[in-house]
Amino acid sequence: MATCLKRLRRFASIGRKGQEYSTTCDEPPKLQKSGKTVNLFTAINQALRIALETDPRAYVFGEDVSFGGVFRCTTGLVEQFGRNRVFNTPLCEQGIVGFGIGLAAMGNRAIAEIQFADYIYPAFDQLVNEAAKFRYRSGNQFNCGGLTIRSPYGAVGHGGHYHSQSPEAFFCHVPGLKVVIPRSPNQAKGLLLASIRDPNPVIFFEPKWLYRLAVEEVPEHDYMLPLSQAEVICHGNDITLVGWGAQLSIMEQACIDAEKDGISCELIDLKTLIPWDKETVEASVRKTGRLLVSHEAPVTGGFGAEISASIAERCFLRLEAPVARVCGLDTPFPLVFEPFFMPTKNKILDAIKATVNY
Incomplete structure (x- = not known):
């Protein structure tokens, strides 16, 4: 854990309540080339x-992408590549994904944007019954x-019911789709490519909370990071923590506080949810004997x-405590009560202590 704490100074960002926090990533040697400090979007x-x-x-297409999109992720692309390759679509998610399926089926690279993950549901049939089974x-x-x-996807601090949901589990149930969620800018670039x-x-969910708040040095060259390969961010001996996306920064803060109480945490970023890296998580749990999983989506389903069940099957005789889950609540995503809904640092820290002391 001490090694992890040293690495937690790699880049700084801003936490959910405005406080500064540090996060980390151990990148392959190729990512150590010089780059510019940029945010996630x-x-x-x-x-x-x-x-x-x-x-x-x-081709890049979706609602409002030609002027840069709501979060400015596509800024400047239409000016460089023209409206034949970067273009707006009607406000019809089913049509966006259906068009993308046809475009990809003809040998093209179709990069479709759904403006908010909350509105991906009208395209559910196209994704589940067409794209996944084609x-x-x-x-x-x-x-x-x-x-x-x-x-x-995910919380943004003021999104309420229709702009804060985390629907990744719906698509993890579907053979034929991959689901990827990055935690930081250089992870986002390499995983998206x-x-x-x-x-x-592939369904690529981008944590909207981090678009402008997560900042780090990102190489300007073309690089890719492997899918379905989890990363051990912090090495520890007492408990394994698994998460993805924006939740990693919250879990890192909990790890730092747990270290003050003498608890050594091993933190893993799953990065790809389907197919997920069972072997890395299993190896860690066999070492620590304990597992905690945290995500923003509601706890039920x-x-x-899935992670809890798989690890219980694989590591039953090595577990020293029940698998802990610190997740969102089983309610529609609230507005003013968002702090009660979210899996916070203190909730995770309490679960760490309870699991270690079980």
């Missing part, structure tokens, strides 16, 4: 620009593997349940 913009530059078959229903004669669906170039349809 700029890193996404860089990835999209590289995708369009390196592949003439790549390869299987044709016996691999056809596929829409060039399809990437980008969408901002890998998703765009992956031969399978959340992806933390």
